[in-house]
Structure formats: C-alpha cells, structure tokens
Amino acid sequence: MSSLKSHFALIAALVSILISIFLFRLFNDILYRYQQNILNNYSIVIVSEKKITHLDLKEINSIEKIDISKQLNYMKKKFKNIDLSAIKMPYFYKLKLKTMPSPKRLNEIEEYLKSFPSIKRVLTYSSSQTKIYNLLMLLKITSKLFMVIIAVLGFLLIVKQLEVWKLEHNERMYIMELFGAPFWFRGAALFKIAFIDSILALITTFGTIYYMLHSYMYKAVISDLNIQVGLDLKKEALILFVISISISLISSVIVVIGRNR
Amino acid sequence: MGVLVEAKNLYLGYKNEPVIKNANFKVYTKDFVFLTGVSGSGKTTIIKSLYGEVPVLRGSLNVGGIELNGVKKSKISYLRKYLGVVFQDYKLIPEWSVLKNVMLPMLIAGIDKQTAENEAVKLLNKVKLSHKLDKYPAELSGGEQQRAAIARAIIHDPVMILADEPISGLDEYSANLVMDLFIMANREKDITIMIASHSLPQTFNIEYRQIHLEKGQVYELS
Numbered sequence: 001m002s003s004l005k006s007h008f009a010l011i012a013a014l015v016s017i018l019i020s021i022f023l024f025r026l027f028n029d030i031l032y033r034y035q036q037n038i039l040n041n042y043s044i045v046i047v048s049e050k051k052i053t054h055l056d057l058k059e060i061n062s063i064e065k066i067d068i069s070k071q072l073n074y075m076k077k078k079f080k081n082i083d084l085s086a087i088k089m090p091y092f093y094k095l096k097l098k099t100m101p102s103p104k105r106l107n108e109i110e111e112y113l114k115s116f117p118s119i120k121r122v123l124t125y126s127s128s129q130t131k132i133y134n135l136l137m138l139l140k141i142t143s144k145l146f147m148v149i150i151a152v153l154g155f156l157l158i159v160k161q162l163e164v165w166k167l168e169h170n171e172r173m174y175i176m177e178l179f180g181a182p183f184w185f186r187g188a189a190l191f192k193i194a195f196i197d198s199i200l201a202l203i204t205t206f207g208t209i210y211y212m213l214h215s216y217m218y219k220a221v222i223s224d225l226n227i228q229v230g231l232d233l234k235k236e237a238l239i240l241f242v243i244s245i246s247i248s249l250i251s252s253v254i255v256v257i258g259r260n261r
Numbered sequence: 262m263g264v265l266v267e268a269k270n271l272y273l274g275y276k277n278e279p280v281i282k283n284a285n286f287k288v289y290t291k292d293f294v295f296l297t298g299v300s301g302s303g304k305t306t307i308i309k310s311l312y313g314e315v316p317v318l319r320g321s322l323n324v325g326g327i328e329l330n331g332v333k334k335s336k337i338s339y340l341r342k343y344l345g346v347v348f349q350d351y352k353l354i355p356e357w358s359v360l361k362n363v364m365l366p367m368l369i370a371g372i373d374k375q376t377a378e379n380e381a382v383k384l385l386n387k388v389k390l391s392h393k394l395d396k397y398p399a400e401l402s403g404g405e406q407q408r409a410a411i412a413r414a415i416i417h418d419p420v421m422i423l424a425d426e427p428i429s430g431l432d433e434y435s436a437n438l439v440m441d442l443f444i445m446a447n448r449e450k451d452i453t454i455m456i457a458s459h460s461l462p463q464t465f466n467i468e469y470r471q472i473h474l475e476k477g478q479v480y481e482l483s
Contacts, residue, residue, distance in 0.1 A: 172354045178312065180341030181369045 006164055007197055013157035014201030014247060015208070018240045020150035022209055025239075026231060027143040031136060033227040035100050038132055042125070043094040044109065050118040052093055057109060059097045066092035090120060103130040158251055165190065165255045173256065187256035194248035202244050206237060265290045265421060265453050266311065268479075270320035273303070273310045279318055280306045284479035286472050288455060290420070293447050293467060296457040298474030304457035307474070308425045311455070312344050313337035325420055342370060345414030345452070347424035351406040353398040359409050360385065360394040366417040377416075384412040388442060404435025411442045421453040422446060428458070436462075 045066070046052070052063060068089070076084055101109060106126050113122045173186045184191075212218055222229060266288035273281040280303040288294055296304050309315040310322060310329065317330040327340050345366070346352075353362045360381050367377035385391050388408040390401075398406055407427060414422050424443070428436040444467055446452045461471065471482040 172356070175352050175354055176365070176369065177338075178314075178341060178346050178352070179366045179369050180338040180344075182338065185369055 006161070006168065007193070007200075009157060009161050009164070010193075010197045010248065010251075011201045011204065013154045013161060014198060014244055015204050016157070017151050017154035017247065018201060018205040018244055019208060020147040020154065021243060022205065022236060022240060024143065024147040025236065026229070027139075027147075029229055029231050030222075030225070030227065031140055031143075033230065034225050035136060037225070037227055039097055039100060042100075042129065043096050044113070044125075045121075045123040046093045046095060046113055046119050047121040048091045048093065048116070048119045051091055052119075055095070055113070057095075057112065059099055059101055059105070059109065061096045061098040064094045064096065066094055068092055100129075100133055100136070103133060106130070158247065162251055162255055165252070166258065169255065183256060187252060190252040190255055191249065194252040195245065198241075198244040198248040201248075202237070202241055205240060205244075209233075263290050264288075265292070265325060266455075267323045268321070271317065271322050272319035273306050273315055273322075274318055275315070277318060280477060281310075281474075281479065282477045283320070286479055286481050288421075288453060288470075290453055291447065291451050292453050292455075293443075293469040294453075294455045295461055295469055295471045296455060296474065297459065297461060297471060299459060302474040303477055304459075304474055305425050307479075308423050308455070308457050311421075311423055312341055312346055342366075342417070343420045345417070345419040345422040347407070347410050347414050347422060347427045349426040349429055351398065351403075351410045353406055353410060353413075355398055358395050358397060359390060359401065362398065362409060363412045363416055365413055366419075370417055380416055381412070384416055385409070387445070388412045389438070402435070404431050404438060407431060407435065407439050408442060411439060411446070415442075415446045415450065415452060418450060419452060421455060424454070424456045426457055426459070428462075 039061075043064075055063065072084060072089070075082075103126065106124055106129060110122050110124050110126070113119050169190055172189070176186045264287050266286075268284050268286050271281060271284040272279045273284070284307075296307060298304050306315050310317065311324055313329060313332060320330065322329040324340060325343060327336055329337075332340075353359075354365070357365075360378065363381040363385060364374075364377040367380060368374070382391070382394065385394060388411060390405060390408055390412070393401060393405060393409075398409070401409065411422075411427075414424075422443070427443075428439050431439065440462060443454050443456065447454045447467070473480045473482050
C-alpha cells in the first residue's frame with residue numbers, strides 16, 4: 001500500500017509538471033498564431049508625397065502600395081467639374097509588420113515615420129491595436145504564471161517524494177554499501193521505479209492531453225480564434241518523455257548520493 | 262602466515278574525539294581473533310574502522326595492503342568486496358528473500374544470477390536454512406537471521422569476516438550454531454575471523470587470539 005502511495009506521489013508530481021510544460025507550449029503556440037492572424041489583418045497606413053521603397057524599421061515585413069484607382073474613378077464620376085488630372089495625388093502605403101509592437105514602440109514607429117518631410121500622414125489605429133496587445137500580454141503573463149505555479153507545486157511534491165524515498169531505501173542502500181556495491185547497483189531499484197513511473201506519468205499526461213485536444217470546448221475555442229495549432233504531438237511526446245525521465249532519474253540519483261549515513 | 266591487518270599508533274573516533282588511542286596490533290591471515298572489552302570500550306569502532314566506516318584520526322591502519330588513513334571512497338568500496346561483515350542486528354534487506362540476501366555479495370561482484378543462486382542454495386543448506394529460502398527476514402528467528410547473515414558474509418570467499426557482537430541476544434543453541442559457522446569458515450575456507458564480543462565464549466575448542474580493549478587502550482593478550 002505504501003509502495004503504491006509512493007508511486008502515485010511521483011506520478012502525480014510528474015504529471016503536473018508535464019501538463020504544465022505542455023500547456024505552456026500550447027498556449028505559446030496559440031498566442032503566437034493568434035498574433036500572426038491579427039498581424040495579417042493589421043497594417044500602418046502612410047500617405048507620402050514621394051515614393052517609398054525602403055524604411056529602416058526592424059518590425060516592417062513589407063511595404064505595399066495601396067491602389068487608389070477605384071477611388072479616383074469614383075471621384076471622377078462624382079465630381080465631373082473638377083479636373084483630377086491637374087491634382088498631384090500622394091502615394092498611399094500599407095506597412096505590414098512582422099511582430100506586434102507594444103503601444104510604446106508603436107508610438108516610436110509613428111514618430112519615426114512622421115519625421116520624414118515627405119510623409120504627410122500616418123495611421124496606426126493605435127487604440128484598437130493597444131487593446132489587443134494588452135489582452136494578449138495579459139493572457140501570456142497569466143498563462144506563464146499559472147504554469148510556473150503548477151510546475152513549482154510539482155517540484156515541491158518531488159522534493160517531498162525524495163524525502164520519502166530516502167527513508168524507504170536508506171537501509172537497503174547502506175547494506176549494499178557495506179558489501180562494496182557500486183553506485184549503479186545501490187540505485188538500481190530506484191532507477192527502475194523512476195523509469196517506470198516516468199513512463200506511467202507520460203501515458204497519463206498524454207491521455208489527459210488527448211482528452212483535452214478532442215474536447216468540444218477546445219475545438220470550439222480554436223475554431224473561434226480561426227487558427228491552426230502547429231504543435232507536432234510526436235515531437236511533444238519526445239520532449240515530455242525526455243523531461244519526465246530526466247526529472248525522475250535526477251531525483252533518484254540525488255537520493256542515492258545523499259543517502260543518510 | 263602473512264599480516265592482514267596492521268595498526269600503528271592508531272587513533273580512531275568520531276569528530277576528532279578519539280575512542281581508541283595509540284593502538285598497535287596485528288591480525289594475521291587465517292587468524293581467529295576475539296576483540297573483547299566492556300560496552301563502550303571501542304570494539305565496534307575498531308570493527309567499523311576495518312571496513313572503512315569510521316575514519317582514522319591519526320596513525321596508520323593497513324588492511325590487506327590498503328592504508329585506511331586518508332583512503333579514497335572508491336578504495337573503501339574495493340576493500341569491502343574482499344570482506345564479509347556480520348552485525349548484531351543482522352542487517353538483512355527486509356524486502357528481499359533470504360536467498361536473495363545471501364546472493365548479494367556475489368551479485369555485487371558481477372557474478373551471474375544463476376551461479377550466485379546455486380552457491381547461495383548450497384550455503385543455506387550448510388547453515389540449515391534450506392527450508393527458508395523464500396522467506397523474508399522478518400519471518401525468521403534471530404538465530405536463523407544471523408545464520409543467513411553469516412552465509413551472506415562468506416558466500417564470496419572473503420579474506421576476512423568482521424563480526425560485531427554476532428551472538429549477543431541469541432539463545433545458547435543458536436549462539437553455538439553461529440559460532441560453529443565461523444569456525445567452519447575459518448577452517449574450511451581459511452577466512453580470517455575477527456569477532457567483537459564483550460566476553461569470550463565458555464567453550465571454544467579451536468585456537469584463537471584475543472585483543473582486549475580497556476579505556477581506549479588496546480592490549481594483544483595472545
């Protein structure tokens with residue numbers, strides 16, 4: 001019974017750490033893709049008297065000229081008494097960005113663009129952009145904090161488990177040491193437990209992840225956000241497997257090294 | 262007979278507080294030695310120092326050619342493979358069967374499981390525990406546990422067996438059985454035996470030496 005409890009404690013700790021790591025990576029991916037979605041639909045509009053082919057801003061992904069022929073034709077039809085060909089029309093550009101700038105950086109970009117004498121207007125739509133940016137940042141910080149708390153709790157559970165293991169395995173390791181057993185021999189039983197428990201924790205974690213990814217609520221949220229999650233589950237399984245094995249093996253090595261004399 | 266253990270101006274103890282002061286003694290191969298003295302005289306300290314559990318504070322302690330003053334941990338592990346240790350409280354692994362406990366030193370030495378098992382079965386036969394192979398230590402009496410512990414101590418043909426109060430707490434019948442096993446190991450396998458005991462056994466029909474401890478001083482009586 002106590003052995004089952006001991007297994008359960010390590011598996012629970014590992015599962016909480018693995019799930020928090022996976023959710024952290026999933027949230028990051030979702031936020032990144034959502035951000036890219038927003039960026040695709042967002043641009044800074046500038047009105048310039050001269051043609052622009054290059055701007056020295058690291059955030060700029062592309063400079064696209066806005067075709068205003070439709071609007072001109074419309075105006076020609078509406079204002080027949082005005083000779084539009086006599087008027088020199090400015091150039092309109094859309095600046096597509098690579099990353100979502102902070103409100104402060106957006107102001108800096110705006111100031112930079114306005115510093116060109118040829119640029120007459122800059123439209124950043126900063127108020128709606130700021131709201132989205134702040135919302136994303138809030139989500140990022142909250143999710144990170146949440147994951148860190150779960151991971152810390154998991155680690156605390158593992159530390160507790162180390163104490164239990166020290167008590168459980170101390171006598172056996174001491175006796176083995178009296179007969180000159182090498183490190184790997186003394187720790188063999190613990191390493192075996194650690195390996196089995198990390199596999200069980202991985203299976204439990206993936207069961208939970210599978211259930212979550214196939215849940216109606218998750219699918220609805222992803223569909224509402226209009227994004228495609230780009231996490232490769234095989235790669236994630238490998239990452240979580242390495243983390244799980246590493247944590248449990250390092251824990252057991254700590255117990256073998258730190259055996260109470 | 263060659264010298265197996267040699268102590269010169271030896272100080273032993275814990276945290277620089279010597280229990281044994283300026284000891285000089287020798288133990289030869291195939292010796293049967295009783296280390297006697299009252300409780301607290303330092304018998305256990307000497308036994309523990311011989312397998313490297315108590316550090317040498319000053320002087321020299323040489324066991325099987327290994328100087329234990331300032332010895333590295335890896336050397337201690339190496340030395341222990343050539344020793345057999347027996348304790349008053351048996352120190353059998355509670356979650357292992359008697360058979361597996363006896364196999365332990367052979368498994369540590371890297372001998373294959375089947376050979377170790379065959380050897381353990383033979384020895385358990387000799388110590389009259391063949392019917393308790395699959396039992397756990399808690400299911401055995403004190404005398405039976407001590408016989409299993411002796412079987413474990415001799416299975417790998419050690420150079421020397423160090424036994425700390427191996428018969429105290431046992432009834433006369435069990436104590437005699439245990440002492441017979443030590444004699445058998447000494448006679449049949451030429452294993453040096455060193456037994457820490459508060460007194461000498463009443464009847465003992467083989468040649469032995471006595472090292473006596475009193476107030477931290479060591480006297481070779483025979």
